Amino acid sequence: MYEHDVIVVGAGGAGLRAAVAAHEAGADVAMVTKLHPVRSHTGAAEGGINAALREGDDWELHAYDTMKGSDYLGDAPAVETLAQDAPEETINLEHWGMPFSREDDGTVSQRPFGGLSFPRTTYAGAETGHHLLHTMYEQVVKRGIEVYDEWFVTRLAVTDEPDPNDRTCHGVVAYDVQTGKIEGFKARKGVVLATGGPGQAFDHTTNAVSCTGDGQAMAYRAGAPLEDMEFIQFHPTSLPSTGVLISEGVRGEGGILYNDEGERFMFEYGYANNSGELASRDVVARAELTEVNEGRGVNDEYVHLDMRHLGEERIMDRLENILHLAEDFEGVDGLVEPMPVKPGQHYAMGGIETDENGATCIDGLYAAGECACVSVHGGNRLGGNALPELIVFGKRAGYHAAGGDLGEAEIETGYADDVEDDDTDLPITPGEAGIEPEGVAADGSGQVTDAAGSLERAVEAERERVDHLLEKDDGVQHSEIRSKLQQAMTDYVNVFRTEEGVKKALKIIRECRQEYQDVYVADPSRTFNTDLQHTIETRNLIDVAETIALGALVRDEFRGAHWRKEHQERKDDEWLKHTLISWDRGKPSVWYRPVILEGEEKTYEPKVRSY
Ligand SMILES: Cc1cc2nc3c(=O)[nH]c(=O)nc-3n(C[C@H](O)[C@H](O)[C@H](O)COP(=O)(O)OP(=O)(O)OC[C@H]3O[C@@H](n4cnc5c(N)ncnc54)[C@H](O)[C@@H]3O)c2cc1C
Structure with a gap:
């Protein structure tokens, strides 16, 4: 068992920034990551970072563009925080040595990007993410922060109170890809999930094979709601x-x-x-x-x-x-x-529900970056707004997890009695309900332990799961299930969506879940067993894909990236609200929370969005 104050899961832009912030707040921090930090998917980012740095631009304009781009589904406190803090965080990167492209007079270059009213995208050639990762990893190395790389986190250690709002996260369980060893990582203060997006739920994606929604699936099964999952960005x-x-x-x-x-x-x-x-x-x-x-x-x-x-x-x-x-x-x-x-497929606007301090409804569990939904992007993310989100909210989550005080959050998290529940008739029973609990698909759902033993019990459960997967010597290979899932998502939950199509997708996802009961790993070894790792990731993709399709079915309007054939208008009277999906002991439930349009000094009144 390893033990640290703060465990950051994931070492892309959000994780690296969170780790540095937690370290600066005095915590003993460790990063646990399935890839070496500089191989994280942030390295693929090409275009740049939005920040109001120049005369003629200001954070209010950036916030306005972001709210308009979100089709009025971004929460104003988060959007304004992003716009206000992005300049300082971008300058900080410059001071850390990020080689931004420059004009002849030496000033940092900025270029126009889609949906921006000012050329505010700061960049380093067409390799912005690559330089960002290297710059921040240097800061992690300089501070001596411990990095457990090629450790694949498979489960969170969370207590089992009936109401997720009462649960506490005490750490994570991870699998050492090199040796096959499964160990617990105890977090004395907090766990920050920074595990990136779920792009592999689709078969035509700009995302790497590592983008399998692990953090979202683990948080979801532990009780943290997933928010606005139907909003998937398709890059042109x-x-x-x-x-x-x-x-x-x-x-x-x-x-x-x-x-x-x-x-x-x-x-x-x-x-x-x-x-x-x-x-x-x-x-x-x-x-x-x-x-x-x-x-x-x-x-x-x-x-x-x-x-x-x-x-x-x-x-x-x-x-x-x-x-x-x-x-x-x-x-x-x-x-x-x-x-x-x-x-x-390019980006997930939705993710693990957090407040503007990175906190989820589970005590000690934080999320930042693409796996989280704070929510700044609402129905559609503007290009160049993900990288500032990583550094602004990665920093806040790391600082808060280490015990730093950021004041009371305005954004609420977790199910409450006064929220609106959804009553859509679903074509399937989602989640695990009805599936034999002994199957390997029964892993990773709600924890069943008291606080003191939660980590030990979680480690034991993961060892059993992996033993089971490795001992089984025939059945279905995960790749068949994954391809079927990806094809269904691309065929039916793509840019253009119909009610019939989304229902078909849900049925196919259900079949995938049933087939996963019989999944087996062909490679029995414990060393660099990518077959095993991908099999576990496929289970995560099933859970996340189901929430995307569920959200796409219940939201019967056209907003941002979510287009519905039968509903060709944005329905502000009914739909100025976030879709939340909670994993309630094996069965997802859908509910809603109103979007916050009131900013510090003004309310962002929804307008027709034309460009
Ligand atoms: C091709 C491309 C170009 C882009 N260009 C831009 C751009 O120019 N500007 C912009 O603003 N945005 C851009 N984006 C979006 C942006 O780059 C991403 O949203 C962002 O980099 C995600 O960062 P992250 O830190 O959240 O996750 P990632 O960088 O994906 O990092 C995830 C980390 O989590 C780890 N991890 C995942 N699962 C586990 C697990 N189970 N156990 C342990 N570790 C785990 C991985 O090892 C990795 O270190 C682009 C996206 C793509 C795909």
Whole structure:
């Protein structure tokens, strides 16, 4: 058993920032991560970090753009905190040595990004995330923070009070990928989940294979609600054959989208008459797919993104990485021909419900970064707003977990008696209800132990689960289940959603859960057993995918990235509220909490969102 004040699970941008903040608050901190820190998915971020740094810009404008981009589903206290703290945090990165791109006069460069009223995206070439990870990892190393890398966290040690609001998190259980050893990590003060997104729930995604929603699934099964899971961002410019991202920075620098007929369709067909290619991502993704569906797509599948007119010098200076990606993954030379692009799953706006201090409803359990929903992005995230979220809310969560005082939070967490419950008729029984409890799928749900023994019991349960998976010598392989799940999500819970389609997805997810009862791991070894790790991750994907589809079914309106064929309008009278899904002893329940539109000095009145 290992023991520290604060355990940070995950070492991407959010985890690294949380660890440094907790350390600065005087805590003995450890990071537990399934990947080496600089291999975290933050390293893939290309475009940049939004922060109001220049004359003519200010945090109020940033907050306004973010609320509008969120389609009025962001909570104002979180949105304003993001906009207010992003400049200081970005300058802090610069002081730590982040090599931001610069103008000739030495000032840090900023470029336009979709949905921004000011060019406020600060960047380091087209490799912003890579530099951010290295800069922050240096700070972790400098402070001597202990990093347990290639330790895969499989379960939280949480007490078993009936009401999740009364539970406490005492630590985590992790599996050492190198040796197969399973150990407990006791957290004297708090656990911060910073485990990233669930992109692998879809089969065409810009996300790495490591993005399997582990933290969301573990927190959910331990009793922390998942919020606004139906809001998935589909990025308009992913490469068709692999899902690899072509940064919004290309359009920020002036890149143009064309259909197969050579028309600049964003203007030609009136999708966004003012902002064109730089409309918000949900708007551009729908426009591209409409072009394809109406027969104007290239090869009936994608559109073209052209940056040739920017000239070789500018491309090499600001977008060199994009040239390599297009060449390596699509065989296209972006200097002489347009690049093929289509929408791909990119980001989860929803996640583990937290307040603006990173706290969940479970005492001692915090979350930050893409796995969390604080909520700043609401129905649609603006490009360049995830990285500032990592550093602003990663810092707050780490500081608070270490015992730092951030004052009373305005955002509430956890189920309460006065919330509104959902009464939608579901086509399936979600969750584990009805499935044999002895099966391997019975792992990881609500904890059954008292406070003192919670960690020991959780370790024992995980050892039993892994033994069971390794001893079973036939059945279904996780990869079959995962492919079926990913296909269903891509077919039915994509950019365009219908009630019938989402119901089909829920039924297929249910089948996946049943098939998982018979899952087995072909590789019996305990050393670097990626088959075992992926099998456990697939279970997490099933839980998370189910919440995405459930949210998509119950929200019968069109808001932000959530488009419903039968409901073509934003219904502010009914739907200015967050969707919350709680895992209630094996059976999810859906309920709602009103969005907070009142900011420090003004209320963000919902308006028509046009670009
Ligand atoms: C291709 C791409 C480009 C992007 N570009 C931008 C951009 O330019 N600007 C912007 O604002 N946003 C961008 N985004 C979004 C942004 O990069 C991500 O939302 C953000 O980096 C996520 O950071 P994170 O720290 O939450 O998670 P990650 O960086 O994904 O880190 C997750 C960490 O958790 C660990 N982990 C996960 N599960 C476990 C487990 N079970 N046990 C132990 N450890 C675990 C992993 O090892 C990893 O260290 C981009 C996203 C993508 C996919």
